[in-house]
Amino acid sequence: MATKRGSWKTRYGFYLLAVGSACGLGNLWRFPYVVGENGGGAFILLYGFMALAIGAPLLIAELMLGKGTRRSVIVATQQMGQKSGVRSLRWVGRLAVLVSIVVLSYYSVISGWVLHFLTQFLISLFSSSDQVVDKTNLAALMSNGWLQLMLASAHILITVVVVVKGVQQGLERWIGYTMPLFVALVAILVMRSFSLPSTPEVLRFLFYPDFSKLTWSSLNHALGHVFFTLSVGFGTMVTFGSYMREEDHIPTAGFRVTIVDTMISMIAVVMIFPVAFQASNVPLTDPALMFEVLPKYLLGVPGGVLFGLAFFVCLYLAALNASIGLLEVVVSNWVDAQKEMERGKATWYSGAIALLLTVLPALSSSIFKDIRVGGRSLIENLDSLLINWLLPVVALGILIAFNMGISEKEKELGFVDKDKFVSYSMYPHWLFILRWAGPIVILLGLLLQIVGVFTQ
Numbered sequence: 001m002a003t004k005r006g007s008w009k010t011r012y013g014f015y016l017l018a019v020g021s022a023c024g025l026g027n028l029w030r031f032p033y034v035v036g037e038n039g040g041g042a043f044i045l046l047y048g049f050m051a052l053a054i055g056a057p058l059l060i061a062e063l064m065l066g067k068g069t070r071r072s073v074i075v076a077t078q079q080m081g082q083k084s085g086v087r088s089l090r091w092v093g094r095l096a097v098l099v100s101i102v103v104l105s106y107y108s109v110i111s112g113w114v115l116h117f118l119t120q121f122l123i124s125l126f127s128s129s130d131q132v133v134d135k136t137n138l139a140a141l142m143s144n145g146w147l148q149l150m151l152a153s154a155h156i157l158i159t160v161v162v163v164v165k166g167v168q169q170g171l172e173r174w175i176g177y178t179m180p181l182f183v184a185l186v187a188i189l190v191m192r193s194f195s196l197p198s199t200p201e202v203l204r205f206l207f208y209p210d211f212s213k214l215t216w217s218s219l220n221h222a223l224g225h226v227f228f229t230l231s232v233g234f235g236t237m238v239t240f241g242s243y244m245r246e247e248d249h250i251p252t253a254g255f256r257v258t259i260v261d262t263m264i265s266m267i268a269v270v271m272i273f274p275v276a277f278q279a280s281n282v283p284l285t286d287p288a289l290m291f292e293v294l295p296k297y298l299l300g301v302p303g304g305v306l307f308g309l310a311f312f313v314c315l316y317l318a319a320l321n322a323s324i325g326l327l328e329v330v331v332s333n334w335v336d337a338q339k340e341m342e343r344g345k346a347t348w349y350s351g352a353i354a355l356l357l358t359v360l361p362a363l364s365s366s367i368f369k370d371i372r373v374g375g376r377s378l379i380e381n382l383d384s385l386l387i388n389w390l391l392p393v394v395a396l397g398i399l400i401a402f403n404m405g406i407s408e409k410e411k412e413l414g415f416v417d418k419d420k421f422v423s424y425s426m427y428p429h430w431l432f433i434l435r436w437a438g439p440i441v442i443l444l445g446l447l448l449q450i451v452g453v454f455t456q
């Protein structure tokens, strides 16, 4: 079944790529405002539980699917379809790749925002402070659709060039070096945030769960975000699994990635919220929350410009790494499914498609700002369609393909490490989640969300 395929020389390579793809804008930009939308502490509890109980087991299943077939998601699900006689399973892989490319186009717009602040902080180093406040104003960026489109295009181009040149490994090393700096910057920001007078109120909001604040859609919002942030349901982890070394233990890897990613999301929340509460005029549900409050706050503290520059450089590298993961899914599937397609060509074509798709979200807050569905802008609707609806559906599809196409024996072989007590004691729970709890919870989430739409 396995064909010759590149794999990493060290375990480190896998972690850099998997953690790099999981930790990105989803943690720092998206998670805080989703928590704000869903009322704080109770949602955080729900989210943390879903990440461990549903996200991690699914992540492990995706990695195993890739490692077992040594293929990307389209061919892997096709093989599952052939093995189980359910040929329609091949649609799961196709849908996953479609979601990946659309997410890449919209992720690029947000990465473009990061680029904007990065350059503004850079310029600010050399200009007077009142100009700076003006330039870092988010409203100015939002009303300038062409600037957003230009920034998003620049981001896509950078991503394509990195992938075409095959310099990911060089970049990963770079990211490996800047990671400690990022951690240090975030730690300093958390400490600074905590010294703000808003802290007690924030702590109550975040850690004193008020379950009455959860809505019909909260379960699905939690699941959707878990899949998005763990890069599950895109086929990314299937591709990464296909590059794993034979001796790598998948469950350990899956749990580690989940734990690191969840911790970063929690840290992001305690970093952003005290600043957001302090700036009382910004709604916590605003998708631009982080960009709204952080730059202004940084400009107001001594040394903030340099700090802001370093912070946005690190954030951009994280966004770039995640985007590389998204592009990599599309490219690896293309090359896998169409043998005569050259990798370089597939990368340029995928980039061109993402570029075309990015026009709509990039112009959503300017030229298309009057197109609103359900009181929300185009980009917010796209976000919701992709993350709250399509991702859970694809994740469920991958789960079904995995359950039907991978035998019990193969599952056990992939999961159980006889020397590790945790691994064989967890095995029956993992199976139960894949067979029953996972599909039921995902379907329930979708159902409750439908109820939410009709009772809004």
Ligand code: PFF
Pocket: 021, 022, 023, 024, 025, 026, 027, 228, 229, 230, 231, 232, 234, 236, 322, 323, 325, 326, 329
């Ligand atoms: N997990 C990334 C984040 O939280 O920002 C988003 C993402 C990256 C999803 C790469 C999928 C992927 F393949």
